[in-house]
Amino acid sequence: MTAAVSAGPVRVVIVDDHEVVIEGLKAMLAPFRNRVRVVGQAIGVDNAMAVISSVLPDIVLCDVRMQGASGLDLCRTVRERDAERKVVLLSVYDDEQYLFQALRVGASGYLLKGISSDELVRQLEHVQGGSTAIDAGLAARAPDTAARLERDEYWPGVRHGLTQRESEILSLVVAGLSNRGLASKLVIGDETVKSHLRAIYRKLGVSDRTAAVAVALREGIFQ
Incomplete structure (x- = not known):
């Protein structure tokens, strides 16, 4: 894949193994289409790479846990094929373990599914600008957790x-x-x-x- 340069709204592909979740995220982002635009969607990881390769989004927004391969696997594949393509993982798991795993595979963000629509848009814009988006609560606990991880506690x-x-x-x-x-x-x-x-x-x-x-x-x- 070749990196695409965004000349307007942040272009996003949504990946989840539940269509209702995808439609819910699209509905959340629809009022902000001048800032974030959904340009593709895929149900499950198996279908995701074809969509991503076709539309070349700025950001892939995907669930962490899906049937079969996970969002972590997808993130690793996307980053290996095109280091410029960004991936933000969206999860119900308020767990630093998933956050650290996400960062290890090159994710540009780890956000929780309870996030508000305006905050999600803001975080996606930050990621497009080169920042890493991490849920505030997880970020606050991360240093202590990282130290305990290193000690295998x-x-x-x-x-x-x-x-x-x-x-x-x-x-x-x-x-x-x-x-x-x-x-x-x-x-x-x-x-x-x-x-x-x-x-x-x-x-x-x-x-x-x-x-x-x-x-x-x-x-x-x-x-």
């Missing part, structure tokens, strides 16, 4: 972006359990296990189980 591997469930699974991988063993012990399906492992590999920067164990031991994730 939440759960092992949290400073590497692992969720609590991913940390649990990685500990069992280090202990030598197979995929089938993981599924049986945690009472989850094989595909769920594979999905968690893919996320763990991505966050640790590895491509297989052996390398993940090596990183876990080298980094002292599990003492």
Whole structure:
């Protein structure tokens, strides 16, 4: 993709796996069309890149948690393909963990879905101007949380972006359990296990189980 230069309103593509959410955001932004204009929409991550590549928005506004691939995955893909394209994640999760993960994959903002329409427009304009948009409450808690993350005071591997469930699974991988063993012990399906492992590999920067164990031991994730 080639970066597009905005000569007027901020051009936005909305991505969510629920059409009603997309329509709600469009309705919120409609009174501000002279400042922000929705130029495309996609239901789910699988359809998003085609829309983004077609209309070349200034900002991709997407949910963090969607079925299948997440907004974090989409953000990473968008940024890898075109570093000039900005992504703002919109979420119901008032959780610094998601904020830090969003910043790690190159997001330009993390806002909560309870945001007012005029504040959303203002934040999107700030992002277009080069700023990072972060919910005020999360931003206030972030320094303390960052320090606790570095000390692994939440759960092992949290400073590497692992969720609590991913940390649990990685500990069992280090202990030598197979995929089938993981599924049986945690009472989850094989595909769920594979999905968690893919996320763990991505966050640790590895491509297989052996390398993940090596990183876990080298980094002292599990003492």
